[in-house]
Amino acid sequence: MPLALRLGSDDLTRCRFAISPLCQTHEALRMLRRPARHGYHRGWLRRMGRTLAGLDLTPLWLFVPPAGGYTPDFLGAPPGEPYPSFDDELARMRATDPALAHTEMTRSLACTPGLAQSRRGRAAIDDPAATVQRLADLTERAWHALLAPDWPRHRAVLEADIAHRSRRAADGGLDALLTGLHPSVDWADHTLTLRRYAEVADAQRPDGRGVLLMPSVFVWPDVVSGFAQPWQPTLIYPARGMGGLHADPPPRPPRALARLLGHRRAAVLAGLTAPSSTTDLARRHGLAPSTVSAHLSTLREAGLLESRRRSHHVLYARTPLGDALVEGDVGPGAG
Structure with a gap:
């Protein structure tokens, strides 16, 4: 059903709607435990290979069943506000009621036969308050190692x-x-x-x-x-747009779009499958940052891109008109 x-x-x-960095962290961890989810993130996994090798998250894996099943909700709980910071969400996680944590962890361990009766399983649920703090510490490590560097994008x-x-x-x-x-x-x-x-x-x-x-x-x-x-x-x-976040190499622009805008400018527009900075685009396309910046300015003036400052970066994204041009959906009377 x-x-x-x-x-x-x-x-x-x-x-x-809401955006939760804590939830994103635990979705990333679930993805790492379930190989079927790796398709769109192989580039990210290659980049993170050395980081993952040095990141011991064994106590967390106890509550992320590799074959599916329940992960305790308090690990990535729905936020109470639209755009919480990771630090605020982590503080909320640390304040989890031990009785609630015990209930959710017991349910999660039951998804793997014998795990609740194992030494590690019993130790985790015998002192739920201490386990919550340990899991919060590991979540903080995972956030800073895996997501924080790329979080603006x-x-x-x-x-x-x-x-x-x-x-x-x-x-x-x-x-x-x-x-x-x-x-x-x-x-x-x-x-x-x-x-x-x-x-x-x-x-x-x-x-x-x-x-x-x-x-x-x-x-x-x-x-x-x-x-x-x-x-x-x-x-x-x-x-x-998540499929293009770690895409490598950038997609080829449609021929008609390349004839209209020029190949390099069209490639920059088509390559914006996810919001990106000038530096990101220069690296992906093998162009000088100044060249990419000039293309971005022209595309923005034409209404095909919009820009937004995020921390120390300016990120560019396609507008609906830019999407339509790349996808070939602009018909008579469009715009």
Whole structure:
């Protein structure tokens, strides 16, 4: 049976988006444990090979079943605000009620036969407060080693996904937003149905707080839901553009686009499958940063790109018109 979430009127008016660096960290860890998810991230894995070799996360792996199954919700809990910092989320994780942690860790260990009775399993649940702090320490290490260096680009991809879906909602209403989240997500008769997700007996049902929608770089090819009490009902789905975040080499531009803009400028536009900085694009295309900067300025003036400052970087992303040109969707009267 698929997972069905029926949304009442209060839920429909309170659906919202959020970006969670803590959740992204644990989705990355789940991806590392499940090889089927590696497809879009092989370039990232190659870059992280040496880092991963020196990162001992054994106590965390205890609660990330490699063949699927339940990971404790408090490890990547739905955030209470739209754009929390990692430090704030980690502090919230450290403050997890030991009784709640014990319940969730016991459920997770039960997914692997014999693990709850093992020495490590018993030690973890015998002192849940200490285990929470140990898991938080390891999560902090994983964040700084695996995600923090790339977080400006990751966050830009997630923000671009939210902006795109917000435009869909503005153009077509909530129906357009919810039906376009993922091929396995259906929306009909006030019910959000996850067809590839098995029914979860104790999944948190919509209760007037709305459903939290969180794009993810690492969740592909799945959609994740089923958070139990007391967490807000949440749907984590693959972010639009995540496939190009670590793509190497850049895609070739369509021939017609290359004739229109020139090959190099068209290649820069086509290569922006995810928000990127001038330095990123120069490295990927083998061009001087000054050359890339000139192409970016021209493309932005033409309305094909937009830029946004993120920390010390300026990240460029395609506008809907830029997307349409690259994808060949500009017809008569467009623009």
